[in-house]
Amino acid sequence: xxxxxxxxxxxxxxxxxxxxxxxxxxxxxxxxxxxxxxxxxxxxxxxxxxxxxxxxxxxxxxxxxxxxxxxxxxxxxxxxxxxxxxxxxxxxxxxxxxxxxxxxxxxxxxxxxxxxxxxxxxxxxxxxxxxxxxxxxxxxxxxxxxxxxxxxxxxxxxxxxxxxxxxxxxxxxxxxxxxxxxxxxxxxxxxxxxxxx
Amino acid sequence: xxxxxxxxxxxxxxxxxxxxxxxxxxxxxxxxxxxxxxxxxxxxxxxxxxxxxxxxxxxxxxxxxxxxxxxxxxxxxxxxxxxxxxxxxxxxxxxxxxxxxxxxxxxxxxxxxxxxxxxxxxxxxxxxxxxxxxxxxxxxxxx
Numbered sequence: 001x002x003x004x005x006x007x008x009x010x011x012x013x014x015x016x017x018x019x020x021x022x023x024x025x026x027x028x029x030x031x032x033x034x035x036x037x038x039x040x041x042x043x044x045x046x047x048x049x050x051x052x053x054x055x056x057x058x059x060x061x062x063x064x065x066x067x068x069x070x071x072x073x074x075x076x077x078x079x080x081x082x083x084x085x086x087x088x089x090x091x092x093x094x095x096x097x098x099x100x101x102x103x104x105x106x107x108x109x110x111x112x113x114x115x116x117x118x119x120x121x122x123x124x125x126x127x128x129x130x131x132x133x134x135x136x137x138x139x140x141x142x143x144x145x146x147x148x149x150x151x152x153x154x155x156x157x158x159x160x161x162x163x164x165x166x167x168x169x170x171x172x173x174x175x176x177x178x179x180x181x182x183x184x185x186x187x188x189x190x191x192x193x194x195x196x197x
Numbered sequence: 198x199x200x201x202x203x204x205x206x207x208x209x210x211x212x213x214x215x216x217x218x219x220x221x222x223x224x225x226x227x228x229x230x231x232x233x234x235x236x237x238x239x240x241x242x243x244x245x246x247x248x249x250x251x252x253x254x255x256x257x258x259x260x261x262x263x264x265x266x267x268x269x270x271x272x273x274x275x276x277x278x279x280x281x282x283x284x285x286x287x288x289x290x291x292x293x294x295x296x297x298x299x300x301x302x303x304x305x306x307x308x309x310x311x312x313x314x315x316x317x318x319x320x321x322x323x324x325x326x327x328x329x330x331x332x333x334x335x336x337x338x339x340x
Contacts, residue, residue: 020324020325020339020340021323021324021325021326021337021338021339021340022336022337022338023328023335023336023337023338024335024336025333025334025335026305026333026334026335026336027334028307028332028333028334029307029334033333034308034312034330034331034332034333034334035331035332035333036328036329036330036331036333036335037317037328037329037331038326038327038328038329039326039327039328039329040325040326040327041325041326041327043327046326049335058323058325058326059325060325061325062325062326064326074336078274078303078305078336080260080274081260081272081274081303081305081336082272082305082336084225084260084262084272084305085262085270085271085272085305085307085334086224086225086262086263086264086270086272088268088270088307089264089268121224122224122225122243123222123223123224123225123242123243123244123245124224125222125244125264127266162244164244165244167219174289175289197222197264197266197268
């Protein structure tokens, strides 16, 4: 046991003696993999990691050597670091009655889900962005979208969310969910988009 | 009338500054973990905001994790020093620039909308190299 520990320590010392840096590519949350390109300080591409569990070890003076590692080895070395990555942000859309800050009845359960998600998360913060359709003047819609966002914030705070964790802004009719011409009534554009991080 | 206009303008200016400043929030922190900002030390705790140019620092028993406004996520291990050198993000187009430096320690990254929108728009600098991030999850360790 002690011997194994000593051997492991020796191994680590040995490895740290010859490599200064290590980059390990992991699979994405979706299972597929992206890539990481490694450039020298001078900007020359030295290596490309594009398969999960490939790694690059970079010596103190630069120069990357690419090799294979495994899920088990990565878990042993970096299990806690990976587990501590925050969960993916989650999006919600709430819909409103024409020209008002009144939630559509079918959006009520979504508001409950959103509140549950935000309260569950450690340090969970909430971004609330209000939108309108293209009916009416742009200035009026700016105010309406802002009022919708503030109403959602009010509802969340009323149900116990810390106001310091909620940011609410209005985007008027600038970001349509469903593209339309001007002066077009569209239910799906009369919305508030919420991201819980 | 003029007074209302001035107040509205000031309120808008405040909001704009605030919106520009916050680039992320601490989600977890434990042990010796703090944020260096303009010479001051701020204890890292869940909900604390992170700004561009902050330096994230952990001691021997410290760690912290952060979610950024483009949905990028960091987990920082013990004995680390991570600099947030540049963060620009357009929440409508998802265009942006995100440059981080790992001076020492360990960092796990899940890239977000900035890296998804343009390859290499997210970069991580280490003492020897520059990493171009192309929509992925990875780990960096600097001895």
